[in-house]
Amino acid sequence: MADVLPLVDTHCHLDLDVFDADRESVLERAAAAGVSRILVPALNRSSALRVIALAEAQPHVFAAVGYHPTEIHETTSADIANLGELATRSKVLAIGEIGLDYFWVKDESERRAQRQALLAHLVLAQRTERPVVLHLREENDAESGSCSQDMLHILEDWTADLRSDNGTLAQRPGVLHSFCGSVDLALRAISLGFCIGVTGPLTFRNAENRTRVVRALPLDRLLVETDAPFLAPVPHRGRRNEPAFVSHIADKIAQIQSRTVREVAITTSANAARLFGWGASV
Numbered sequence: 001m002a003d004v005l006p007l008v009d010t011h012c013h014l015d016l017d018v019f020d021a022d023r024e025s026v027l028e029r030a031a032a033a034g035v036s037r038i039l040v041p042a043l044n045r046s047s048a049l050r051v052i053a054l055a056e057a058q059p060h061v062f063a064a065v066g067y068h069p070t071e072i073h074e075t076t077s078a079d080i081a082n083l084g085e086l087a088t089r090s091k092v093l094a095i096g097e098i099g100l101d102y103f104w105v106k107d108e109s110e111r112r113a114q115r116q117a118l119l120a121h122l123v124l125a126q127r128t129e130r131p132v133v134l135h136l137r138e139e140n141d142a143e144s145g146s147c148s149q150d151m152l153h154i155l156e157d158w159t160a161d162l163r164s165d166n167g168t169l170a171q172r173p174g175v176l177h178s179f180c181g182s183v184d185l186a187l188r189a190i191s192l193g194f195c196i197g198v199t200g201p202l203t204f205r206n207a208e209n210r211t212r213v214v215r216a217l218p219l220d221r222l223l224v225e226t227d228a229p230f231l232a233p234v235p236h237r238g239r240r241n242e243p244a245f246v247s248h249i250a251d252k253i254a255q256i257q258s259r260t261v262r263e264v265a266i267t268t269s270a271n272a273a274r275l276f277g278w279g280a281s282v
């Protein structure tokens with residue numbers, strides 16, 4: 001299979017029950033498509049336990065632990081700190097998926113709780129030397145707004161702290177996953193050391209903003225991710241997504257940046273290996 005691309009999927013919710021009936025086949029199709037590493041982020045504590053069990057059973061699957069911003073509810077900073085014992089397991093390579101979601105959460109006190117939870121996760125990441133997988137969604141799906149502003153301020157403070165701390169995270173603080181913000185925000189995040197995650201909507205017909213972002217960014221800061229089972233790329237749009245489809249995203253990046261898909265696959269896989277420390281592609 002000489003023309004199989006060396007790919008990774010840096011964000012896939014493989015633990016969700018929509019994969020229960022055929023998870024093994026999904027993993028086989030991923031391997032056949034050249035996908036040698038899959039990162040599965042958690043949404044809350046019980047999902048973290050499922051994700052870790054999956055990662056410990058499957059050599060090519062790795063885990064992230066954390067509370068998704070829409071899953072914060074009654075979660076306290078102590079609950080988040082208590083993820084520390086899970087975060088240091090050998091197959092757990094990141095803290096995620098964490099962040100800010102002002103699309104589903106309109107109430108100002110709940111948004112404040114999201115910001116506090118994000119700060120607690122960043123403390124955990126620093127303590128366990130795990131990079132962060134960040135979710136960011138503006139109110140009304142705008143390209144920029146208060147969610148981006150709040151995120152940027154928090155990340156500026158945190159990365160300044162990382163730099164004075166002399167740890168390894170200053171060079172690999174994390175990724176802004178399924179990025180749909182402005183070029184300006186992407187460039188600022190990159191200047192702080194972050195990678196930018198690219199998902200299936202880049203292949204959609206109305207992807208002007210995401211296309212602009214990919215065109216403006218250096219390839220050595222991009223990651224490809226499916227966010228499966230959501231966001232299936234063309235030609236699978238509207239159906240269940242899976243890691244094998246990540247090649248369609250690499251293909252679209254190659255078109256936009258006038259490169260070969262092989263170069264995109266090799267470089268984005270190396271980017272992911274640097275960020276998560278999971279070794280070169282096999």
Ligand SMILES: [Zn+2]
Nearest residue numbers: 011013097227
């Ligand atoms: Zn996700």
